[in-house]
Amino acid sequence: MWMFGLMKNFNSPTSAIICYSSAIDGAEQLSMDLYELCVSNDLKCEIQPLPDSIRGTTDDITKQLSSSDFLICVGGDGTILHVSAYASSLQKPVLGVRMGRLGFLSELTSQEAPAGLQKVLDGASRLESRSIVKAQLDEESEVFALNDVVIGRSTLGRTVAVGVMIDNVLIAEYRADAVILSTATGSTGYSLSGGGPILFPTSKEMIVMPVAPHLTRSNALVIPPTSAVDFYVERGYEAVLAIDGLYEYPLKSGSKVKVSSANRHVDFIRLGEESQFYSNLADRLGWLRTDHSHTSFTESS
Template identity: 35%
Template sequence: MAAIALFVHVDRPEALELARRLIDRLDADGHRIRLPPEPAAAVGRTDLACPVDGIGEKLDVAVSLGGDGSMLRAVTAVADEGVPVLGVNYGSLGYLTGTEPEDAPAAIEQFLAGDYHIEERIRLRCRLGNGTEVGALNEAIVEKVHSGRTVHLAVHIDGDYFTSYAADGLIVATPTGSTAYSLSAGGPIVAPTMGALILTPVAPHTLFDRSLVLLPSSQLVIHVQGDRPAAVAVDGRSLGELGEGGSLAVSVSDRPARLVTLGRRGFHQALKTTFGLTDR
């Protein structure tokens, strides 16, 4: 029997209802079910609650019921243990989620039968100057704190000084994250299984305003210059602020995300659907 974790968007009643049905079905089949504390309480199964920092231990699969944000939370919780994640789409974009809600029971059965593929996506290893280290599937962001004032950021690549930016911020994205904040800041769309780091400035006050697509072996360090602080966020999670001389180092993690694919909609189809592209 398998150990299965469900990550559920607690503000979506339909996702909670599906979670209840899946729990009943999987429990009846003898599988071991785990949920983070908040969704466990939301579905009335606190007996299945498991601390997030240990939920990936000896886990066979994590199932995300929500949008891309729910997928990010699931990947963050289990990627370091190499656990695959199956996404069920209750969001509006669905770049990461590969299965629609009506197909979820069959998709889980298909996974348990071994009829699936694993798609590996690179993750970021993000390290603050104080030693704090976290992983990210989409992006790391260093940005201004005060409205109307740019922040001054110096970038080093592979130990060499590259340039400084006066900007609203800098984004270091993975190919998976190229369709998130980096895209809205003018960055390129990159196939999600490529190996690359994407450095995109946000509203830079400079003639050089282009994104850089760098080798996955690149080591980036972003330093704060001057007395204007910068906020740091990783996959939407705040890591606090950096003062003058503070830094964020970003490289590719040796622990990739492992996403379950079942031969359904691919990345190109997701782009066509999201942007309303049609044959001309």
């Protein structure tokens, strides 16, 4: 089970790179504003638009990030997932700024960004480490996922047949829309929409669950980070392997996907205490009724 870990402070940085999605309105202008703020604080700063395609060239970003203290990502959760691969490989922390309405990975809204970034530059922030999993399709190279690994259909109206083994023990043979292996980060994504549990962000546990299984219960299973999961595609017509919803690989009958915890992580820059996660969760999932006063609850605590 998860435990609150030792809080890691993020000391005052001296250099940064700002990445933004050019497809999102206002992201470029906000990035320029944040660039000016960094420069005014005597930071060495670079600004770089992300390629339109997730498979586009990233040599410039990798080179600039390697000589920077942290990465500022302006966009949405999808943009942050895109840059997390660079950040984890180089062990550089990420400060996420969301332009949209909802986001669990980003720390700041576009309105909060200037003041929030200033706090980071002043050294008033901490690091939150998120675990990553690695997946290997047959004998191909390993790929890494911050959110989830999904085996499903590329077309609607069909199911995929997948056998699931955990630590060499066969636990299920699903015929379902998809089967998800989710990290704690991904537990507020696709897994949540399928009725899965929410894990604390720094938890290293993983979730295995089917999506709309046929003639099988849709129980989610939380497993320890030491476990290894093997997925066997028993019927693979038009089946796909999706990594973080960004990369897709075609699967055929007989394909095997091996998933386990990776020996790497992504550090996110946070301003609030660890318990701020619960407040964010309640707010973004609409758990609190706005027509009721909660003063009595907060005062009694």
